[in-house]
Amino acid sequence: MTDQMPRDTIFALSSGALPSGIAVVRLSGPATRTVIRKMAGTLPPPRQAQLRDIKSGEGNQLDRGLVLFFPGPASFTGEDCGELHLHGGRAVVTAVLEALGAFPGLRMAEAGEFTRRAFLNGKIDLPGAEALSDLIAAETEAQRRFALANTTEAHRKLYDKWRQQLIRARALIEAELDFADESDVPGSVADTVWPEVAALRDVITAHAATYRDAEIIRDGFQVVIIGAPNAGKSTLLNALARREVAIVTDEPGTTRDVLEVALDIGGMKVVLADTAGIREAEGRVEAIGIERSLERARKADLVLLLEDMAAPHPVEIPGGAQAIRIGTKSDLVPPGSRPQDYDCVISAHTGEGLDRLLGLLREASEGFSSCIGNVLPFRARHVALLNEAAAELGFALERENDGLELRAENLRRAGQALAQILGEIDVEHLLDEIFSTFCVGK
Ligand SMILES: Nc1nc2c(ncn2[C@@H]2O[C@H](COP(=O)(O)OP(=O)(O)OP(=O)(O)O)[C@@H](O)[C@H]2O)c(=O)[nH]1
Numbered sequence: 001m002t003d004q005m006p007r008d009t010i011f012a013l014s015s016g017a018l019p020s021g022i023a024v025v026r027l028s029g030p031a032t033r034t035v036i037r038k039m040a041g042t043l044p045p046p047r048q049a050q051l052r053d054i055k056s057g058e059g060n061q062l063d064r065g066l067v068l069f070f071p072g073p074a075s076f077t078g079e080d081c082g083e084l085h086l087h088g089g090r091a092v093v094t095a096v097l098e099a100l101g102a103f104p105g106l107r108m109a110e111a112g113e114f115t116r117r118a119f120l121n122g123k124i125d126l127p128g129a130e131a132l133s134d135l136i137a138a139e140t141e142a143q144r145r146f147a148l149a150n151t152t153e154a155h156r157k158l159y160d161k162w163r164q165q166l167i168r169a170r171a172l173i174e175a176e177l178d179f180a181d182e183s184d185v186p187g188s189v190a191d192t193v194w195p196e197v198a199a200l201r202d203v204i205t206a207h208a209a210t211y212r213d214a215e216i217i218r219d220g221f222q223v224v225i226i227g228a229p230n231a232g233k234s235t236l237l238n239a240l241a242r243r244e245v246a247i248v249t250d251e252p253g254t255t256r257d258v259l260e261v262a263l264d265i266g267g268m269k270v271v272l273a274d275t276a277g278i279r280e281a282e283g284r285v286e287a288i289g290i291e292r293s294l295e296r297a298r299k300a301d302l303v304l305l306l307e308d309m310a311a312p313h314p315v316e317i318p319g320g321a322q323a324i325r326i327g328t329k330s331d332l333v334p335p336g337s338r339p340q341d342y343d344c345v346i347s348a349h350t351g352e353g354l355d356r357l358l359g360l361l362r363e364a365s366e367g368f369s370s371c372i373g374n375v376l377p378f379r380a381r382h383v384a385l386l387n388e389a390a391a392e393l394g395f396a397l398e399r400e401n402d403g404l405e406l407r408a409e410n411l412r413r414a415g416q417a418l419a420q421i422l423g424e425i426d427v428e429h430l431l432d433e434i435f436s437t438f439c440v441g442k
C-alpha cells in the first residue's frame with residue numbers, strides 16, 4: 001500500500017488541555033518496548049495496565065502512573081504502541097515528553113500521525129480515518145452518531161460490492177473478446193453486461209447525490225435570516241444565540257456583513273446567519289452587503305423571512321428557497337391589527353413565539369438525522385471520485401461503436417475511482433492534507 005514503512009518511534013500527548021486529572025502520552029513504533037522497559041522498569045503484560053514509577057532515561061523519577069503496552073500488529077497503528085497515564089500537570093507532562101525525546105529514534109508525532117500509520121499499516125481504510133477525524137470534531141449528537149456510523153467500514157462493503165460487479169462485467173467482456181474469432185458465438189455481453197452497467201451508474205449517481213444530507217449533518221443545516229432593514233434580524237440572532245453576537249441599533253442598515261452562529265437544536269447543528277437588510281442600497285458598502293444577503297439566501301437550506309409588523313416592508317424570497325415567514329415585534333402590534341398571516345409571530349423583547357420558532361427549526365432540520373443509518377459519501381473527495389466512476393461508466397455505455405477493449409478500460413477506471421475513495425491506490429498526494437486536519441496525538 002505504501003512505499004516505505006515509518007521507522008521512527010513517535011510520541012505525543014493524546015489527551016486534552018493541561019492541567020487535567022490524567023494526561024495520556026502515547027507511543028508508537030519499534031523503540032516502544034525498549035523505552036517502556038527503561039521508563040517503567042519492565043514491560044507490562046500486553047494490554048494490561050500496571051501502576052509503575054515512571055523514570056527518565058537517566059533514572060530520575062518523573063511521576064507514578066499506569067503503563068500499558070500494545071504489541072503490534074494487534075494495536076491501533078499496527079506497530080508496537082504504549083501509553084503512559086500521567087498526572088495531568090504541565091510540569092509532569094513536559095518532563096515526560098522531554099525524557100521521551102531524549103531517547104534515540106524517538107520524536108514528537110505530527111498531527112494525525114498515529115492514524116496515518118494505522119492507515120498505512122492497513123488497520124483502517126481512508127473513509128475510516130476521515131470518520132475518526134469527524135468523530136473528534138463532532139460537537140452535536142447527530143455529528144457524533146454520523147461519524148461513529150462511518151467508522152464501521154460500511155463504505156468499504158458498499159464500494160467493494162460495486163467493484164465486484166465491475167470485475168464480473170469485465171470478465172464477461174474478456175470472455176467475449178476471447179471468442180471473437182469464432183464466428184457464431186452469440187453476443188452475450190451486450191445482452192447482460194450493459195444493462196447492469198447502466199443500473200450501476202444510476203446507483204452510483206444517486207449515492208453521490210446523498211452528499212447533501214451528509215453535508216447538512218456534518219457542517220450544519222444552513223438557515224439564513226433575511227428581511228428589510230430594522231426588521232429585527234440581528235435581535236433575533238442574538239436571542240437565539242443567547243449572547244450579543246450582532247450589533248443592534250435602531251438605525252436601518254446596521255448589519256453589513258453576514259454573521260453566523262452555530263446552534264445545537266435537538267442534536268442537529270444549525271448554522272444561523274444574520275444578513276444585511278434588503279432595500280435600495282444607500283452606498284456601495286451596503287449594496288455589497290445586500291448582494292451577500294441574497295446570495296446566502298439562495299444557497300440556504302431554509303430562509304427565515306422577517307417582517308416588522310409595526311412597519312411592514314415586503315421583501316421577495318430569493319431563489320425559491322424553503323422559507324418561514326415571521327412577523328416580528330409582536331409586543332408593538334395587537335393581534336387584530338397585524339398586516340398578514342405569518343407562519344410564526346415573535347417578539348425578541350418579550351420572548352413570545354421564540355419557542356415555536358425553535359420548534360419549526362427543529363422540524364425542518366431533524367429529518368436529516370434520520371439519514372444517519374444510511375451509507376452516505378461524507379467528503380467532497382468521495383463525491384468527486386463517485387462522479388468520476390459514474391462518468392467512466394457513462395463513457396463505456398455511450399461508446400457502442402468502439403471496441404470492447406476500450407469500453408472495458410472505462411469499467412476498469414470506474415473501479416479505480418472507487419478504490420481511491422477507500423485509499424487503496426494513488427492517494428499518497430492526499431495524505432498530508434487529510435491527516436493534517438487531525439489533532440496531534442491522534
Ligand atoms: N419592540 C421591539 N423592538 C425590536 C424587536 N426586535 C428588534 N427591535 C428593535 O428594532 C430595531 C432594529 O433591530 P435590529 O435587530 O438591528 O434589526 P435588523 O433587521 O438587524 O436591522 P439591519 O441590520 O439594519 O437590517 C432595534 O432598535 C431593536 O431594538 C422586538 O421584538 N420588539
Ligand SMILES: [K+]
Nearest residue numbers: 230249251254
Ligand atoms: K438596525
Ligand SMILES: [Mg+2]
Nearest residue numbers: 233234254255
Ligand atoms: Mg442587523
